[in-house]
Every structure is written in C-alpha cells, then in structure tokens.
Amino acid sequence: MYSGGYTGKILRVNLTDQTAKKEKLSSKIAKDFIGGAGFGVKFLFDEVKAGIDPLSPENKLIFAPGPFTGTPVPCTSRLTVTAKSPLTNLVGMGLSGGFFPAELKFAGYDILIIEGRAEKPTFITIKDGEVHFRDASKIWGTQTFDCQQIIKDTLSDQNFRISCIGPAGERLSRIACIMNERRAVGRKGLGAVMGSKNLKAIAVRGSGSLNISSQEKFKTARSQMLKAMKQSPVLYPEFSMTGTPTNVDNTCALGIFPAKNWSATGLFTPADQIGIEALQTRRIGKEPCYGCPVGCSQLRLARTGPYAGILTEGPEFETLYSLGGQTGVDDMDSIIAADRLCDELGLDSISAGVTVGFAMELFEKGILTLADTGGLKLNFGNHEAMNRLIRLIAFREGIGSVLSDGVKIASEKIGKGAERFAMHIKGLELPGYDVRGAKAHGLSYATSYTGADHNRGYAFQEIFGIPVPYPVDRLSIEGKGKLTKWNQDVRTATADCPTLCVFIFDMALAGTSLKNTASLMEAVTGIAFTPEEVARVGERVNNLARAFNVREGVTRADDRFPERLMTEPLKGGAAKGQLISEEDLKVMLDEYYTVRGWDLDTGIPSREKLVELGLEYVADQLGVK
C-alpha cells in the first residue's frame, strides 16, 4: 500500500447528470501504472469502448498528474490528459506543465475523469472536496486568457488554476488544444473533446499537501537528482535562459529542420532569422512551472511592424518549426504573434502550423486557388496570410472550415492529389524533426501510440548526440528497433508516468532515470521498485496503448510515413540524400516488433507478451492466441 505521493482519490465528474463522486485509487494500479500516462492509458482502455465517436458523450477526458506532482521533487508539476483522439481515432494524449497539475493534487486528486456531455455550456469548479457545475454561457466564445481571468474574477479568487478551451475547441476543431495559463495540452485535438462535452473550463483550488513516505530516503534521492541536474552541461545557465529554441540552430545544423511542408528541408535553414540569437532580442523574462528551478519557459515580446507589443510564452522549438520552417516564414515577430494567436484561440500550434504549410503548398501547386482561399495569397513565407488563416481555422470560416480538422481530413475533402502533401502519421501532423535524417526518431513517430508524436520516444541520441544507453549513428537504420523500444518505454516510465518534465530526463537523468525513478518512488510513495520494474511499467503502458489502438483497427500497415519521406531524398544540408525507403521501414519495423513481442505480420501484441505484463484480460479482449 502506498503511504505518500498519492492522494488516494479519483474524482469522477459526470456532466450529463451533473454528479461528482470520489473513488479510491487501488495500490495495484499505482504499482502497475505509476501515474500520468499510465493512469490515462489504463482508464481509457478499461472504460472507453471500441468504435465510439470521440466527440460523443461516450468519450472520457482523463486528467492525470503523477505521484511526484505537488511534492518537492523538482520539475514534476506535469499532467497527461488522455481521451480517444478525434484527430487520430486512437489513444489521444497531451502533456502540460504549469501550476494546474500540482493544484489538482493539492485539491486531493490523483485522477480527474470527465464523463458525459453537459446540456449547455458549463464550467466546473473543484475546491478541495467541493465540486460545482456552473453556467458558462457568458464565457462561451471567449479566448483562453480572458476566459481564465473572468473565471478568477467571478469566483473572487485569483489563486484558482484553470484549464480551458478557446473558440477552436468550442467549434470542435480537431486540432484544438486545452490551455492552462500559457501552457497547452496541445496535441491530438483534446480541446475538441472538451468542447463536445460543452465544458468550457475546469477551475481547481486546493489547500492540501502530500505526504512523503520516508523523509530520510527522500532527502538522499532528491539530492542525487539535484546533483545530476547541476552537473548537466546544458541545463544551467543555458537552458534556463533560452528554453527550447536553441534546437532551431541544432536541427538546422543537422539538416533536419523541416521546411516548406517538408519539401525544402536542408535548403531553407533560417537559423539566423529565428534561431536563438535572434529570439533572445525579444526575451523579456520567464515564467517557470510550479516547483521548477530551471524555468525554461521564456516570455518574448514582438517589437516590429503590425506585431509590435504582442507577448507570448515561447515560441518553443516546435512552434518555430510549425509556424516558421514549415510555412517558410522567417519573420520572428510574426511567429510570436501567430503563437499567441494559437494560444488565445485554443489551437495546437504544431498542427495549426503544419496545416497552414500544407495549404501553402497546395496553393503554390494550384490545387487551392485564390477563389478557394477567399483571396488569401497562401505562398510560403507570407506571414500575414499565416496569421489570417489561423483565425479562419479556429473559427471554421472560409477555407478555414476545410482545414480546421487537420491535414488528413482536409486532404480527403480537397482531393485533387492533396493527400500526397498531407504530412501526418495516423492523422497527427508531423512534429519538428525531419526524420529522414534521424531514423530512430522516425521509427518512434511511425510506431507511437499517439501517431507522429515527438513526446513518445524522443531519440535524444540522434538529435543531441547523448550516448545513452549507447552512442547512435543517426543516419543508420541498424539497431533502431531496439533503441526505439528503450526510448519509448523508459521515457514513459520515468517522465510521463511519475510525472517528470522530459527536459530533465533528456538533459540530466537519461543515464540514471530508471534508478532515479525507483529511488524516488520508494521514498515518496513507499512502494518498492527496482529499476527493472520501472522499465516494465513503461513497457506495460506502451503495450496497453497499442492494444487500445488494435481494438480500433490499427495494424502494421498504419505504422508508416507520408510518401514524401519514403520517396524524396533530402535535397540539401547535412543529411542530404537521406530518406527512409520502404525497405528501411520494413527492416526497422521487423526489429521493433520482434523486441516488442508483437506479431510481425499484424503488429498485434502476442498473448505471451501481454500475460508477461499482467495484461491477460487484454489478450482475451483482443482474442489473440
């Protein structure tokens, strides 16, 4: 039985009948799934039936911080939000930091499950044990920052922490996000799920605190973690002052900063225009997440032209890719403005940017015309058109109505060969690394349970050259199946479950993460873990998530890349000539399925593997022998 870290309670809120009930978190679920992504996948598989419409009341939104969240373990105010994604029709999971995750724990909950659909626009307040359903008709239509402030004013308490949707989520855009303060649960269209439930916002205020099972063990484990962070060559002072945009410089150097809808990677490399030196001229301060001594989250202010005076958090590397490289825009201030716009309107800035870049290529190829775009000249590099189009997408107006559901659905509606230019895997728009020059990173995109997701199995060995668990040649396909399994399982178990910021994992703890998590789990929760047991949690979560997707019809045929990445070699830069051929993919997938214990033909987990992971009931449901 756990004796710290966890609050021990699950809060289940039903919007249809306006009820809230508290359930006990079992010790077995805590041991088998730890928290965060583990809880999200477990409850999604068990409670959301196959084949449901993700935008129906049958879908559920599962907010799950981890056992470290709200404790003095640094950099752990993180949570996952899990639902069936309306963008991929598979496991949809987004992560976010900020203060909301810790506040949910202080209010007394390890998991918040939202069910049903409210009859009319609603927001809920959770203040410790009290849950109230409130009329949101007056705030329906507000952008996310105004929404949060109005709720705080209405409740006469500025200390509520709020997750909410903007106009995009209200209009069920399948690339809508959930915002908390300036942080986003960005990907997989979870804002649309919230919108489909007529749920504008969740406001949380807690006064509790979390027990630490063994103060003595905790002191030792925490000091070891802080020591590793201090020894990182990059966390202090660099990363704490710059945040993620240094990766623009890095990926441009590697020739993998995707450009112009992935048609000009290595040719359009705007490191001087939107790399870290340029961006630091716009930096005015930082806004760390709760309990984070690093504080990578930077505030930057646009200073020129029509964008002067617009403030944003970031833009993060991914946004500099999606609203910069991907669209051919190298005007920094316009990207700051577009990032802010996405946050205000509640759009995932990655999917929004990829969708804009997709529309730009269609326009340049004549598949979309001025008549289609309502007069918008959607050429690559047109930052004014980009900012205008983001608004149209969020409000489903004009050409935005076609694009509001992401590139896969848009390409099917547009036809005329548009599918070839839709850069997605399983429906999720590609994030910011041209994986033709980073093969394990690519294999993780192809096999991740959430589609093309950089957060599932980030190959830091290839992107940053960190030699853990061993040095890796980014341009080779050899051994990438085994490496991808390691990346996915260890990252899941040590970052996404406990929940720990992935940047700390990548930059300070990669080599010791399993031991670090095991030590902290025992010290915080009292549940004994070996490093091997921690890794096994990651494997369990990835297999259960795969099983959810198999139940939805996923097979080996879905684990692949857009045609462009398999047929068009990179035209310039340090990875010139690279692609991932059909044969390359086959070799990597065969190895990956083999080390995973999945069927080589179907990609379905074997009964033996599921039983080994304590998931026999899953094998029964899938009917695997």
Place this chain on the structure above:
Amino acid sequence: MIKVKIYTIMELKKVCGQREFELSIPEGSTVRDLLSLMINQWGDQLSVRLYKPGSDSVLPHIRLMVNGRSIEFLKGMETVLQDGDEFSMLPLVAGG
C-alpha cells in the same frame, strides 16, 4: 590544398564569428589536423570549449560530424577529410 566547409552553433559560433565558413587545408588532413589549425587561429577561446582541461580529448558534450555523421562512426579524429566536406562542431543544446 582542399576546401572544407565548417558549420558551428552556439558558443562555438561566437568564437569563430560565423555560423558557416570555409577553410583551406592540406590534402590528406584529418579531423585532428583541422582542429589543430582552428586552435591556432582562435586559440584558447576555442580550445577550452572543445577539449577537456589539459588534454586533447574532446569534451563529451561536443559533437563533431563530417557530412552529418558523428566521427565516432567514421574513423574518429583520424577521419581523413575530402575536398568539399562539411565539418560540424555542435555543442549540446536542449529542448524539443
């Protein structure tokens, strides 16, 4: 002589003054030779950012690449450079 394109980022770019530039080196030069030449040009400012103190071992967080491939997968410091090669010196950055 052959020409090699040098690509740097972050603090190494600041030392060298440019993100991309060309250097002429004798035919048959290795990565080790190129680095010696560069240290001669930029002195301690460069060497302290490249090497462990008091040694000629490259710091573990500096990635050296030839044509996009880490030199540990080529012939390390003895990798022979060819005319037109791109040599990258990339300190560790963070964030994704």
